[in-house]
Amino acid sequence: MAASMDSAGDSMFSQFGRNEAYLRQAFSRIAIGALACDRKDGPNRLESLLSGERPCPEELRHVRMNIAASAARLPITLEMAPALPQLLKRVQLVSPGILSTTGALRSLVLMPQWDPKFVTAFTESGFLSCDRAIEQARWKYDLRDMMAMQHGGSAWELLEHCRAVLACHQTKQPVDWDAVLNELQTLVAWFPELQTIRLLEQLYVRLHVLHMKSVIVARSWLDWRARISDAGPSLAAMQGARHA
Known part of the structure; x- marks a missing residue:
């Protein structure tokens, strides 16, 4: 059984290596595209609202500002x-609460003169890096760390975590990444002078990459668990036949 688990583990790492190589290539393209303001496919709430207004060129910026200040959303991730x-x-402009980052974004649009202060606030608070939270949760993105946790007796916690990651990815909760990146790209195009929005776009691109890596790790882990589970009865039968 131990030999079989080792073999299955080797197979999992081999598959993960292929997945990880694909991930690096695919999401480097996503990151480059996002930072170059390439538009993502799919529905765009803000532009749909703008098309409904049909503003004349002289009113365009004012209408964009009103739409962004009332409809832009910036969800918070765990990181x-x-x-x-x-x-x-x-x-110091927005009351604490679940929509506080949305409030900060909308306040910035209404008061673009506060952009330098917002850049400083987002940077000095650690919000634009999330490095500490990412470091503490590094095991979520590394199959080898998860294997070490499995050997340390955390198999059940890992199983629940992987199932939760895939469920959230399936339902696009708490973050619909395509919608968020699409919206941030729109805001960058509408207000190119606001550096805070560009920095937020870079942050969300980075967190999107990490999210997708956690999805691949979770799938690989659950696939490995399923193979081990399927191999168990067969191994037991083979061992019984040897002893007979």
């Missing part, structure tokens, strides 16, 4: 949560 209190303390 951002630890830095949120420090961000709000520095911004």
Whole structure:
């Protein structure tokens, strides 16, 4: 049984290596495209609202500002949560709450003169890096770390985590990544002078890459678990035949 688990583990790492190579290539293209303001396919709420207004060229910026200030959304991910209190303390314009980052974004659109202060607040709070939270959760993106946790007795926690990751990915909760990146790209195009929005776009691209890596790791882990489970009865039967 131990030999079989080792073999299955080797197979999992081999498959993960192929997946990881594909991931690096695919998402480097996504990151480059996003940072170059290439538009993502799919519906765009903000542009749909703009088309409904049909503004004349002289009114375009004013209408865009009104739409962004009332409809733009910026969801919080788990990686951002630890830095949120420090961000709000520095911004001092938005009341704390689940929609506080959305409030900060909308305030920025209405008061573009605050862009330098917002850049400083987002940067100094750690919100634009999320490095500490990412480092603490590095095992979510590394199959070898998950294997070490399995050997350390955390098999059940890993199983629940992987199932939750795939469920969230399937339902696009709490973040619909395509919609968020699409919306940020629109805001960058509408307000190219606002550096804060560009920095936020870069952050969400990075977190999107990490999210997709966690999805691939979770799938690989569950596939490995399924192979081990399927191999169990067969191994037991073979061992019984030898002893007979």
